[in-house]
Amino acid sequence: MGREGWFQRIVSRLTRAAEISRTLVRPLAI
Structure with missing residues (x-):
């Protein structure tokens, strides 16, 4: 159970982290 x-x-x-990185990279990509 600890491993799970x-x-x-x-x-x-x-x-x-993926969601935050996407929101931060979106304005830079535009």
């Missing part, structure tokens, strides 16, 4: 929680935390952080 740790993996879920990493996945959630990666998804959040």
